[in-house]
Amino acid sequence: MIHLKKGFRAEENLRDYFNRAGYFVVRGVPFKYANFDITDIDLWLYGRASSVSREITIVDIKNKKTPQAIERIFWIKGLQAAVGADQAIVATTEGRKEVKDFGKKLDVLVLDRNFISRLNKNSEENLTRYSDEEFFEEISNYTYSKLNGDWKGRINRAKSLLTTGLTFDNANKWLSDSQFFAEQGLVTHMHSEIALRSFYLMLSYFALSVDYLLRDILFLEPEERRKAIVEGFQYGSSGKEGIENKISMSLSLVERFYEGGASISKQIKHKVDHEFESLEANLLGDYFSKSEVFRTLFYVAKELEEMSMSREFVHFSNSSVGVKSLIGCLFDYWGMSRNSLVQRSFDV
Known part of the structure; x- marks a missing residue:
């Protein structure tokens, strides 16, 4: 079993969370434009709400001391438009209320420090x-x-x-x-x-x-x-x-x-x-x-x-x-x- 770095472990924990919530989850999806490697989407989610309704969501995860959450909201909003996703989520160790408010203004769901902390505390190595x-x-x-x-x-x-x-x-x-x-x-x-x-x-x-x-x-x-x-x-x-x-x-x-x-x-x-x-x-x-x-x-x-x-x-x-x-x-x-x-x- 490989011991994952902190950032990768956070991605796996969130993958497991969304998987249990009923989504089809893909981690580390490369996004390319023309011949340029632009970025990797941390998590790509596909949900089936009903027989005729499907929803694609992209998730950006920053499990760092200085996550720069406001910048990540700008970033993922542009990425959402580029890949045609229905929703965008930023998971961050940032805890300021203003960050969640800004995300709400741009229609980006922010999973803040409290959520990440609870998730990491309750998550175990997936065996x-x-x-x-x-x-x-x-x-x-x-x-x-x-x-x-x-x-x-x-x-x-x-x-x-x-x-x-x-x-x-x-x-x-x-x-x-x-x-x-x-x-x-x-x-x-x-x-x-x-x-x-x-x-x-x-x-x-x-x-x-x-x-x-x-x-x-x-x-x-x-x-x-x-x-x-x-x-x-x-x-x-x-x-x-x-x-x-x-x-x-x-x-x-x-x-x-x-x-x-x-x-x-x-x-x-x-x-x-x-x-x-x-x-x-x-x-x-x-x-x-x-x-x-x-x-x-x-x-x-x-x-x-x-x-x-x-x-x-x-x-x-x-x-x-x-x-x-x-x-x-x-x-x-x-x-x-x-x-x-x-x-x-x-x-x-």
């Missing part, structure tokens, strides 16, 4: 789950994790997508990351446990994004809902019409500026159409349009995240029906054997 530091140490124990797909970098990039929106484009990226780690869990025999933990984590982000996306189409007729899901996975956030417009524009340039452009354009169009048709998004549409599936996705996401960080590795076979059915559906989608994952889960 049931890894900290982020311990999770990444497990990855570092796999010597070839950097060469074999940059596992740490891939996970941090997956985290950073949370700041750009829970879109179909990002859902497809988390789906791809999930497949990568599922495959790694089957081939890296000495380190299959951390590969499967990473698989659970990526899958939790994917499930969360689908939960968010489905909130807007819950009340469509079943076939309309299924069609919207299929098109989202097949064509991304732009939708079928948007993608077709982009393709048409590109092909028109080929026809204008290349010799034999019409013939080349026709060949490209045929190949592109074939690629889209080969995506088995119908399977995903059938699965996620089921009411019993979309009602439980948030809780499936939370369970997967907990599985990824549990100190005692959780076998896939011991997960809930919801988690098992999601993994089974995706293994069918990827053309992978369900039995291979079950066997690997027992081997680690």
